[in-house]
Amino acid sequence: MKTKNIKKSVMLMFALALVSVGCSDFVDVNDNPNNPPISTPSLTLPVAQQDFTALNARTLTYLGNELVVNWATPSNWSANQIYARYNFTSGDFTNIFETSYADIFKNLTYIENYTDPSGAVDYTNYQAISTIIKGFQYQILVDLYGDVPYTEANLRGDNTTPAYDDAETIYKAVIDELTEVVNTINNAPVNAEDPADQDIINQGHMDEWAAFANSIKLRMLVRLSNTGQDSYIAGQIASINANGAGYITESITANPTSIGDGGYSSDEFKQNPFWDYFREPVTGAEANRGDYTVASETAIDFLTNNDDPRLERLYAPAENTGEFKGVEQSTSLPGTGFTSKDLAKVGPGLLKGPNQDQIIMSLAEALFVQAEATVRGYLPGGDAAAQELYESAIEASFAQLGVEAAEIEAQSYYGQTIENVGWSASSNKIEAIITQKWVALNGTSSIESWIDLTRTGYPADLPIPAESGGTRPVRLLYPDTEVARNSANVPTQGVTDVFTNDPFWR
Incomplete structure (x- = not known):
């Protein structure tokens, strides 16, 4: 049972996490992650989850929305010129890389390596959650940067200059970990500690974490569709079918509603991170x-x-x-x-209020991924099943945004005989899926839309600003801070890599 004092301490940690600035922890030699001196998984997990949530809600969503042309800048502001010029450098978007390693992975590794000194508490569920969040974030890092530290990463003082692993190798290692973690959840000891209200994403419901793991894994497998590895993909999907956890049936969201004084609110440092990007506290x-x-x-x-x-x-x-x-x-x-x-x-469907739940993976996204997997023959059911998934995804998007009479309005919308709207009217089903996914991810997880655009070329005909030179970015550059401290291992890069160094799956 958690005490009120512990809950207050966790809320303080949330406040600190919300205002922290990412910096490298590769050179932190004060603590041994295999023998943590102060915290426990129950205190560390919500802080790691909040850092993870905030990074994805803010920088990654904003970057994605700009690069898939959902948002623009008015004439009375000089902000955001980088998005019209695409003049990305190693000094841009550095918190994506830095926060992932210095904050998110640091705390998740702490949890994974923690052993209760008394032997009385089993933290299997906490460790499973950590593995799933790590998998989600590593997928994004590989998609945005290519090779990144993996096997030697997160060792802190034991290795301050980790080697970089091959992008595809990391992808498949993460897929293996997501496979194994569902087995871990399904076979957790009966006395395993229930994360309950310390889990700000799924409130300790491990069946939902297992379904989330499967959904992340399927997203990664579909991303491999252009690599000629259909037999590998089929085998991995068979393992998903075998574990019985299925895919998510509602959006995966974060909100520390059971911790401290009630989760996201209008108070300073406690607002929903996406709302906080656009609105003042209080x-x-x-x-x-x-x-x-x-x-x-x-x-x-x-x-x-x-x-x-x-x-x-x-x-x-x-x-x-x-x-x-x-x-x-x-x-x-x-x-x-x-x-x-x-x-x-x-708009109001995205900015609902300071206490709104923060979407990590929407149900709409998960259904569109399944629809694409079905069209490609990875999931059974053929055209009829793909159409049902596609239309269900659109309905989920309408409901998520708060459209009045959402189901009826969605049915009327996709019932139109318009290319890339109505299923039967769409000659290219993959294009229809990715185009509608682009609409559904507007404002939420929009970084996935940029990755989809790089992978598929859809939505087709998105304009490229004249100032950019006519070429769209396909990746980010390693941060200059990482280049400075780990120069022997960071892959050689030049500014043109932003446009020419394709992800391995393209």
Whole structure:
């Protein structure tokens, strides 16, 4: 039983985690991760989960939305020029790499290596959760950077300059770990500690963690579809079928609702991390980012032209006109009619309130992944099953965004005979799936849309800003901080790698 004092301590740790700045922990030699001196998994897990949630809710989602042209910048702001120029350097987006290793992996490794000194408490469930979160985050790192530290990573003082592992090798190692972790959950000791309210994602429901592990694994397997490894993919999916855990049946979200004084709130340092990116604490007033983040004309046009009622949930109407107007991604916009008050902004279906749950993997995304796997022949059922999954995914997106009469409106939407909207009307089923997935991931897990765009080329015809030179990025550069401290191991890179060094699965 957790005491009130412990819960207060955890909430304090949340506050610290929310304002912490990622820095390398490869050179931290003060603590031995195999013999942690102070904390326990029950105290460490929610902090690791909050760091994981915040990174994915903020930097990764914002980057994704810009690179798949959901958002743009108004003419009265000079912010975000990097997204129109694509002039990425090793000094950009460094917290993706740094926070993953210095905060998230550090704490998850701490949990994985922890042994209760008294031998009275079994932390199998905590360790399983840690493995699943690690798998999710390693997938993203490999997709964005390629080779990264893996086998020698997270050893802290035992190895401050870890070697880099081959990207595909890491992918398959993570897939193996996700396979094994479901077996671990299914065979956990009866006396294994229940994470319960210390688990801010699934509240200790290990069946949901097992389904989440399977869903991450399937996403990774589908990503390998262009690599000519269909027999490997089929074998791995057979292992998913065999473990009996299935896939997620509702969105995986985070909210520390059972810890301390009630989870995300309007208080400073306690807001939902996505909301906090756009709104001020306590008052809820619009922050600068909320003013300089506006709708792209590409997204607005797609939603409008296809009579999509999600338009009014994904975007808020322009202050001056009440219209849903977007703008191109450019650093040279005209002034009249293109300011933040003239354009639509991030909408009420995404910015619901400071206490909203933070989506980690939406049900819509998981269903679209299954639909693609079915079209590719990895899952059974053929066209009929793929169509059902596709349409269920659209319905889940409508419900998630709070569209009124969501199921009926979704059915009316996908019942249209429009390419990449209606299933029967779509000549290329993969294109339809990825295009609708792009709409569904607008504002949530949008980094996956960029990865899908790199992998498939869909959505087709997304504009490339004129200032960028006509080529879209396919990866990020290793941070200059990592290059400085681990120069012997960081792969050689140049600025052109952003455009030419494709992920291994492309």
